[in-house]
Amino acid sequence: MNRVKALLVALAVIAPTIAGAHQLNVFASVDCQAVLVEAKFSNGKHPVTGEVRVLDGESNLLTTLELDADGTSRVPLDSVDHSSGLVIEVDVGSHDDYWIVTPEDIARKCGS
């Protein structure tokens, strides 16, 4: 019973923080080895958990990763078929957002 009370108190404390949260913004950059994903709320805070979905140009799911505690994730390029580009979707439960990486974005960073 005490545990339930403690949980309710914790939720009451967390709830205003969540309520104050704004839109989620996802940014992804390519360094030829990997796609570096960064998720941030518009109030500057970053989510501590979340799911990163990586899709190809045909919207096929290639892989799913967990967001790191600092709101970032790394998708090694050799782990996915990136020939048709990649769509990076981040879902933190309350909000989601995406970033589109084209084949040209990857080629540009790889010097070709």
Next chain:
Amino acid sequence: MRAFFRLTSVLAAFVLTTNVVLAQDKPQVIAVNYPLQYFAERLLGDAAEVVYPVPEGVDPSFWRPSIADISAIQSADLILLNGAGFATWTSRVSLPRSKLIDTSRGLADQFITTESITHSHGEGGEHSHEGTASYTWLDLSMATAQAQAIADAIKARELADATDVDQRMAELAKELQALDVAAGEALRDAGDIVFIATHPRYQYFARAYGLTIISLEWEAGAMPGDDELAELEALAEENGARVLIWEAEPPASARDVVASLGLKDVVFPPLNATSAASQSFAASFSEAVRQLHTAAADASPG
């Protein structure tokens, strides 16, 4: 005779090839909404191909492009953004800075901050998002400034003859100014009427002509549900509203229900998408103003 056919075929192939090459050689300009497409086409004439990439029936504010769409956009010669938070996809992709023009960049001090909308989804609880009203072009002085930004970008990149662009810009500015004056006169006596819009699209229009427009959050073109109609009735009573502005043509039965509530109604497409404009930008705007003027006059207590 055979030689004649062979020569004709060769000539036809040459003409076709030349046309294709010419078409491909034209610079390509991307416009994220219909007003920017209209302005760019007026300013460029035949000098470039202006592309509005959003499929018909899709709201350009919330379009989610495919990777192929973005690849094509990245290769364009000029990408015209509306700014003011319009077209959320533009902040979710890498676009070449050298080709980007934010047409409302110089108008930031005129932006309208939208009221917070409290809502909830997922497990995040109730929360709010504050934003910027995006439909800047419905204030024709802002639209003119956006068109001028396009003209400057076209000239800077030498996409068309500068003298031609200046001349077309002067004509366009004159046309928009005439529209603005006509709208101001038509709506001069509408300041005492309270309007309700089915969606928050008309903030800049309301400010430009001193109108009071309260907004609902209805789906464009859909039949409102009982709850939504009850909300409209309450809002109209609370604010003494007399005219409803539909963002898109609703089912005929919806207009009947609104009439039964004692409200006049008009359809005013906000011109964001090509498909939302049944005529040109200027003609559509003019027609919407004419309808608003009539509805306001009919609803006027005097």
